[in-house]
Amino acid sequence: MASQSVLTPQSEDFPRWYQDVVAKAEMADNGPVRGTMVIRPYGYAIWERMQSEMDARIKSTGAKNAYFPLFIPESYLSKEAEHVAGFSPELAVVTHAGGEKLAEPVVVRPTSETVVGEFMAKWIQSYRDLPLLLNQWANVVRWELRPRLFLRSSEFLWQEGHTAHATNEDASAYAQRIHLEVYNDFLVNVLAAPTYLGIKPPSERFAGAINSMTCEGMMRDGKALQMATTHELGQNFAKAFDIYYQSEDGQAELCHTTSWGASTRLVGGLIMTHGDDAGLLVPPRLAPVQVVVVTVRDEPEVNEAADRVAKSLLDAGVRVEVDRGRASFGRRITDWEIKGVPLRVEVGPRDLAQGIVTVVRRDNGEKSTHGLEELVGVVPTMLEAFQRDLFASAQDYLVANTHDVTSVTEAIDAAKDGFARLDWDLVAGEGESELNAQAVSVRCLQRRDGSMPVSDEEGDLVCLVAKSY
């Protein structure tokens, strides 16, 4: 661990710590237009790893990737009343193009339910065309009043899935599958981020949805972050866009649609779920660099040994990088710690003389030495142990900072530095306004056993409340 912090300590000023990490780990910069973000190579590499892990899971549910346009006719948004009401405040609208005023203004997509709906209506003829399972990786624009890198930028990158089904049961089952097998599986097993799985209360639902599911994570300051959401849209968009199919008995029937998304906000979630005062901590299964091989001295034998070590790890399928930079040893390892690379292999003349290298874990600073030839064998094991420990420690934090309470007043108090859990019946209605007045919101509803309800009308539910990003 760094003896002297180069970052603002979390306990001193958490928002500043976050910005320090984003800047010093070379993740992103502010763009020239307020709220826009330049994602730097290291930040983008992490996003690309997220993309590839989620994309594989999305495809295994049967969805196929496609691409819809950035520009949407303004009239499309208006077709679904709640949807337009929800989004109009944050729309960016193009009124001029080609040197002339446009006859109909064009909005920059804040999300694509409307265009996709229009084309679903065109492509779906019969029940044989269903389910129609689409996904796209794209940028979207939602004009933000209070932007923060990764967490809330006016333009961000995401994946948005859009599906159409013959029945509500099928739509609902598929949405659950996405939520559990894509999002939660990714968050838990790759991002090592424990979540509260639940449904949003009606007040927090996506504009136009009949049900919204969430994977709610807890950040190191006790605030909540919605890491991914899945929406059941019922027949709202099908009605608005005439998405009909002909059933087996020849009747025209309205489809049931879903939509679901996860964004570059996850990078912010990653930072705040695992980061410590020395910087970022990236779980090995996600890390674009899992092992950094650092030379202790700039000497030919050391450099050659470092290259050999890296080559052998690379051949074993480990994502590895060699650092034989000219900066001092201390400086270089501090920089890699800020970037959160899980394992550091130190190659120096003293160790080499004994035929060994030193391996250091980023999370606890634990050092161990290994023979050059046995390293390839132990590294994958150490990476898996690191992955498990990281999840376990985040899980402990989540549990330790979730307090069971029996009143809204207690919940507000508990939400100062964590989550509160209480009966939904105690909150629904007036309680929710009381919470909101204190900047606390209902993050999700769960059954008593922690599982995800099908609907908020189930009864006997509990809710998790917290301050949130």
Added chain:
RNA sequence: CGGGAAGUAGCGCAGCUUGGUUAGCGCGCCUGGUUUGGGACCAGGAGGCCGCGGGUUCGAAUCCCGCCUUCCCGACCA
């Protein structure tokens, strides 16, 4: 969008109250050398529309007005 704070070199800051030659400091950067097992050191050097625009003045980083941007706290949202 409301309340607060702030914009001076890549980053962090001083200078502004009380206007007055060439605007400073630390880190970083460049060159050379010595170093290298936890943010190395010495010497030399480069780098500034003092956020932008206007005003006051003989003279503005400094005073006044407007705008932009950043940060914090809210409201709105992934």
